[in-house]
Amino acid sequence: MDVRATAALTRSPTHYRMRRWLRKAGFWLSVMVIVSPAILVFLWMLSLSLKNEIDNLAYPPVFIPSPPTFDNFLQVFEQNSIGRYLWNSIVVSGGATLVALLIGVPAGFGIARVGARRLTVLILIARMTPALSFLIPLFAVFQFLRLNNTLTALVITHLVITVPIVVYIMAGYFETLPKELEEAVLIDGGSVWSTFRYVALPLARPGVVVGTILAFIFSWNNFVFGFVLAGRGTRTLPAAVFNMLTFEQVSFGPLAAAAILVTLPVLVFTIFIQKEIVAGLTHGGVKGS
């Protein structure tokens, strides 16, 4: 590169500078091309949610809401018990994430220290199974236990998503921690529990944060479990929003507003832990079912 660059410079500096500029412009154009679909779809979603019905039906489409209106959001809250579904989603995803942390963090520690990496294969196979297939047996069992239409059943089902994520991430994280400190505690007569509680766990806090957020996001995003197992009162937000599509007159504004309500918390979290998601996902390709 350097050899050719100096050769070009001696030939014609302006020509070289021009080519360099063109290359730069081409590069930025390609950046715009790959990033714009993501931006445009989200902006369009926002635009639809902030316009009145007339502007939403206009052709050619109105892109910038003028003036922006929050009527769509108000309508979603008034006509649907969105507040309740929001609460259901928080309880289900929060509950399933909490249980997953309680059992998954120690499990990740155990797996990392025993070197039972094979256990994570089980998790990979679980990832390959379609979510619906877990539902058939669980549906039957909950029917038998009279747990259908309860939030408890939903929390239990969401463990299918949250436990593998937490175990997988924590096993990977504990493996990166040095063992020497824990061994020193053991030699001094400390129990394995105390090495976990007072040495490994405090060091693993960043891993716990990432595991918590990813488990919560993938549980929050899940649609089928809430759709199949929940009744009118126990629906999670994605299932409730889908029901708006089927049972009501399709009008763009409120639908877009509802879609934003579902996905906004997730997008905010994503921006928060962008770096960790990049690191976590490039390693294992962790994704909920």
Added chain:
Amino acid sequence: MSTNATLPARLAPFLARRRRSYYLFIAPALVTIGAVIIFPWLYTLWMSAFDWTLGSAAHYVGFGNYEKLFGNQRFGEAVLHTFYFTALAVAAPLLLGTAAAMIFHREFPFRGVLRGIFIMPMMATPVAVALVWTMMFHPQQGVLNYLLSLVGLPPSLWVYSPTLVIPSLVLVEIWHWTPLVMLIVLGGLAALPTEPYESARLDGASEWQLFRYITLPLVAPFIAVAAVIRTIDALKTFDTIYVITGGGPGTASETINIYLYLQAFAFYNIGTASAVVVVFFVIVLALALLLLHVREKTKWM
């Protein structure tokens, strides 16, 4: 010095005894996974041998459900739709994701922010994504037909056309999951050595040659991993297809997963649905193993 060398050796049995207590840490998670993941697998396998509609008595039919399934034209079509959808929904994101990874591998201003924006679709709630695309696909009021008209193309029926419905759904899939491929390939690029590039440049290799003969072979294993993950996910796609088309128009976009949903939770044919799950799982496993095999091969390329 000598005591230091023997210390770990003397500790070995002591630490081995400790190993047992580590299993106590794993036990609760194992029990949970057994209950919510392994039990459903076994139960499904067992139920696939019964003719059972929820609410009535179950009869043992052996492989009867499988025989019926293989003779069922609708199921056969669902399998074909799934393969068609999967082929497109794997190939396109792989190409685009690799290209995007090449771009994000470079240093440029605002790279972190732009990368953050780029991966947002991947984290967005599938139902919300599906809703927005449903509105964009609308033949009269959808923004996509307006965009087509801007470049002088005739309006399309998108998901309302039996022939275009699967490519249109793939469009959503590309938008949704290209970021995941990008991240995996980006991880591979970050691990590349710099020496081959330096010597190739000295030999006067062009940028394209650098990519074709150095970068591509070296990141091939990562692209293979992305291909496996993408294949599994594409086969499993449910949310977006169900929300946008419900398998329609007619059964034009009915994939195995949609067929499975209908059998299980619309018709309550638990036996048939269980057989579908088992067949489905075999397909996913076979394809994943095939791709992993290809990966082993490409490692030495």
